[in-house]
Amino acid sequence: MTNKAIKFDLDKNGIALLTIDVDGQSMNVINKEFMSELDSHIDTIIANDRIKGAVITSGRDNAFLAGADLNMVLGDLANKDNATPEEIFESSFSLNKLFRKLETCGKPIAVAINGLTLGGGLELSLACHYRIAADNDKIKLGLPEVQIGLIPGAGGTQRLPRLMGIQLALPYLLQGKNMTSKQALSNNVVHEIAPADEIVEKAKKWILDGGKAEQPWDQKRFKIPGGQGVYDPNIVQTFMGAPAMTQKETKNNYPATVAILSAVFEGHQLPMDQAIDVESRYFTQQLMGDIAPNMIRTLFVNKNKADKLIRRPKDQPEAKTKKLGMLGAGLMGAGIAYVSARAGIEVVPLDREMEYAEKGKDYSKGLVEKDLSRKKITQEKADQLLSLIKPTTDYADLEGCDLIIEAVLENPKVKADVTKKAEAVIPDGCIYGSNTSTLPITMLAKSYSHEDKFIGIHFFSPVDKMPLVEIILGKNTGDEALAKALDYVRQIRKTPIVVNDSRGFYTSRCFMTYPLEASNMLAEGISPALIENSGVYAGMAVGPFAVNDEVGIDLSHHIGEATKAALGDKYQKEASHEVIETLFNLGRKGKKNRKGFYEYPEDGKKFLWPGLADHYPVSAEQPSQEEVTKRLLYRQALEVVRCMDENVVTAAEDADIGAIFGWGFAPWTGGPISMIDTIGISKFVNECDELCDKYGPAFNVPDSLRKMQRNGTSFYPL
């Protein structure tokens, strides 16, 4: 038999070695071949009297086993509307059953964990009788299913708490956080850690020394560490507190978290065979809903494609950046310098005064020192990172740069001046990126002799935390510039989307509709707390007023004025413009001067400015939370559709990734386009028509959506 996923070798001592090496996958993942080969290997282990036991390890150095193949899961889900719940359950339960078969096969099974062990990979390990992991801090073990709207579905919710204790295991299940080998040892998740080249031998030795083929939970007097059952005072507290703590984080938008809590709550009152059955029911529920498929598609499958540069012109040679000229060392410039140096790129932050340029490096120093104090980085690495940043005021130091990113004042004249000065010293044809968030790339490109080498590289603040980079193509931007920019984004390990030039590009333009619609509602007399909370409870990263304060009301005002001037007759006045104007005139600039929609006391939590009620008295009649939420989310989604119509963003995938990672659109939706698909085009159009009647042309339905409604199509094929 030729093995496509798990090699099988039998040594002279009668120990089988199962080596995971899944064909056609860059990392070992669980697919159909894996499952059927594991099944037949288990049969062999049971049937062959010469086999004393088995050791499972990986033949790859990047991962032991990184979980289920999510492309397979998503593919299966494409047909879910035709499948009965029973069929989906049977399919989900098969892996659970397989691992149960492994742990009850009657012969001792050990696992030698020699790489990344996630999801089903960890669940396979937990179903082994003895677990030994390589002593390597790079190895991560975890159950990240919750991050894509799923629950561990192959025994993870049952075996991890039975090993660690319910209270300690819950954070790993509910947040999907990882543990290192050492943490796994102290968590009782592995029995032993050892140097990587010894683990297989040690695992074999455990078998030869008489390792038992029985899990603790299959033994009569088994007790869950830390307490068991709802009458145990410790566990009572946990099940009172954990759901509340979870709901505080999830705002009830992520049903997988409740399913995890229930699988643990119910499963730990049952023996393992029934416990895993209960777990698979909750797993099936998640698969049958809309949230997990949307999250898997956008947050995993499509994000991975974006990370692997799906939009990169294929014929362009790889163009890694070695030396970056960073024009402007303000907040954005300093952040870009840091993430670039972190990726090993030499950076020259240039500013008008040495003092400013140095500040660009000081920012990195601050972050590095924080990492040092938390032992996230070694002194050597820290020194190396900082040595790559070479602040200057002298344009001549830009010599030899192979990429320029400009992040100076948002003023076309200043930008043009800087571009000219830089061009005088950098290599001819060097790719030139601008981090502008508002000015048209096509216009800025005119200051550069090679318009085809000019491109928008738009970062988000704070640069070291925000995962997205928006690449903007000017009218004349060429493939070389695009390839270079994308290769750079990959180097700094961020996720790119590619959009076309437009006012505010894609992300800024769509994002702004969120706080603006909130201000429209404020002007109508809707309670500011209701508006703000509706945004937060809908799963937006930040409430609309809080985010407007972060952006700065002065900046909102400036953008509003600029838009008005640029659009001329086409400009549509909204009540929100007057709200921004009022706050701006009152000197309320936002968080920066501790006065915005919120008050920011020096010694306490921020609170909504009570003075809002003087300007916008709260009406006695208030709309429902549902209506407020709809206005906030639909307004953004409509702008996204308009961007697709205008070819600003060219793919639903980019639109969704950009919304979630760029401006914090509710991740549970899978993005605004996924949200529209899930609601259904027809229903969405009808609801927007109603909103349009009530609240004006901001909710005008684009013709493209009406056409889709007529034709019964959707954005995504699924």
Added chain:
Amino acid sequence: MTDALIYDHVRSPRGRGKPDGSLHTITPINLLSQVLTAVREQNDFNVADIDDVVTGCVTAVGEQGGNIGRFAAIMAGYTDDVPGLHVNRFCASGLVAANYAAARIMAGQADMMIGCGVESMSRVQMGFDGGAWLFDPQVTNKIGTVLQGISADMIATKYGFSREDCDEYSVLSQKRAKAAWDAGYFKGSILPIKDSIGRVMLDHDEHMRPDTTTADLAALKSSFNDMGELGFDSVIMQKYPEIENVNHVHHAGNSSGIVDGASAVLLGTKEAGKKYSLKARARIVSFADIGTDPSIMLTGPGKAAKKALERAGLTKNDIDVWEVNEAFASVVLRFCQEMELGTDQVNVNGGAIAMGHPLGATGNMLLGTALDELERTNKKYALITLCVAGGMATATIIERI
């Protein structure tokens, strides 16, 4: 429909619900059986004529489990012929026990009943009976379960009661309870509780702190900040999105006290009373149970009172005596706000903030307190209501005769 008449009421004094409380050494079954014994001894009737002993008890586990009323009755000399039934509507259990006993009589299916309640909170810890609504994630997520104190704080926040409002009301409760005790208003109903060799363990409500001032209360830290911060504030705010922050106003001094106690009423038809020459004291006019949002949990009394009034064909102006259980100060303040009553009109002899709230017995005790006050003042109607965990409430209207 047959009238259900109240022939008698007996209640124990309330002991501090801690190991140093005066009733801590008395088992709950003994506590209840002393009250039931007094009912039997004060009224000359054939015990076998009692059709059922309906008993309210909330934490019905351990020594309070297993249908405590049936065996308390046997211990109290009611013979083997008298059955018992346990009911649990959380804090209103003692009142619901009386209502249920009355309902059996009104329906013509019983002639003499006892409705009673018991809770020995010093011996059986509140919450020890578990419950899906507290721990099962499917349920807690669906209803938005929070700690009761968080609900009470949300009531204060949503309906605009400040910490000072709650503290002032609580001082009033203490002063009223003290004045009522001093004037002997409770004398006719309180049964001193004795130990097995006949020593009196307690003859008064020992939880009271009559000297408490608003300044004393202002010094107490509010109790639910930390648990609120942990996540419960967020859970309840997600039900009330117009609220920006929960104002934590409650603490031990403006919430009901944890105590031990038992209480009973003797109910019967007119004919049953005649048979044994018992004097009827009051008539059960109407009663109602309602449900509201289980998350804010404690806003039900207004709705229950209105429903009971409607059933009785009465208006609030007909009610002379109002008893609203003082689970938390905000519950009473919200009730007054909703019913447009002054705090001078409710709980005129103090309440659970001063005297304590023995969960399963309180409703029954309030029924007796209201009856005592009607008789003392020669008034006609009283309305008794309690907020109930899980978003319920119960109200009963009685008429003195």
